[in-house]
């Protein structure tokens with residue numbers, strides 16, 4: 325068993341990564357149903373929250389069925405971060421996560437996200453202040469370092485633990501790398517192998533197959549895997565990884581019926597949650613993966629992603645079911 329403070333997770337838990345415009349309540353609920361042990365919201369701006377910016381506040385919504393859930397916030401200003409913690413607490417998440425990993429310029433230039441990797445003392449003091457300010461467990465998600473010349477993640481993780489951080493998820497890339505190259509899990513294993521570490525250390529970056537998750541567990545000895553891109557439009561990834569870790573065999577891929585059903589429910593939950601316009605728009609990015617591999621599918625995908633009206637998307641699902649209902653998906 326892996327424990328984040330008092331939250332009990334199974335051995336080698338699978339975490340849904342925070343992903344902007346992806347890890348919303350409907351998608352988190354689907355991933356949870358398919359085996360994700362812990363889900364995180366997308367990052368939420370502390371400045372947006374304290375200004376009561378509607379878009380930021382909406383991101384605080386959570387469904388009971390997705391617990392345990394962590395709300396991720398970002399910012400570089402201590403006062404704003406502490407005030408946003410108070411706002412976040414009202415949504416009753418199980419965890420508050422701090423984003424110290426976002427590489428995008430508009431975040432980094434303000435010293436937030438991965439920008440803080442240039443000032444480790446600030447990173448530690450901000451974490452400490454947040455830990456002291458809330459009764460909820462605080463976790464951190466970060467990268468290996470700012471660039472190849474500044475990888476001090478073993479020391480950083482230990483310092484974060486010492487000020488009360490309850491778990492750390494590490495993306496095996498530097499900020500300079502953005503999303504290029506391959507994630508390097510060796511420095512994450514070094515964090516785990518530090519004999520002073522006792523909080524869970526989760527690996528992140530390029531877990532794109534059940535085999536990769538197994539390597540992260542067996543060869544790198546990490547406490548769990550945080551999964552991002554491989555789950556987009558494919559919530560079944562969690563179930564497939566779990567099955568492989570338990571049996572060494574691959575689970576059959578979801579049938580067309582299961583995919584259509586998931587797509588319908590995803591869209592309906594999104595509409596119920598944020599209205600037809602946004603629901604239709606923000607669910608689009610998932611369809612490519614839901615229906616990946618079907619030959620000559622473009623015409624149908626276009627129908628799903630070009631209309632603003634839910635009825636058109638639902639009728640495209642019906643058509644696909646009718647035409648491709650018997651399609652046999654192959655593994656991988």
Ligand SMILES: Cc1cc2nc3c(=O)[nH]c(=O)nc-3n(C[C@H](O)[C@H](O)[C@H](O)COP(=O)(O)O)c2cc1C
Pocket residue numbers: 341342343344345346365366367396423425426465495528529530531550551552553554
């Ligand atoms: C579309 C997208 C949005 C993301 N948004 C966030 C975010 O809000 N917060 C965060 O900590 N990381 C964010 N990330 C990074 C992921 O959480 C993860 O660290 C990264 O994708 C590597 O994991 P993967 O190889 O499993 O995708 C995002 C990644 C993607 C692809």
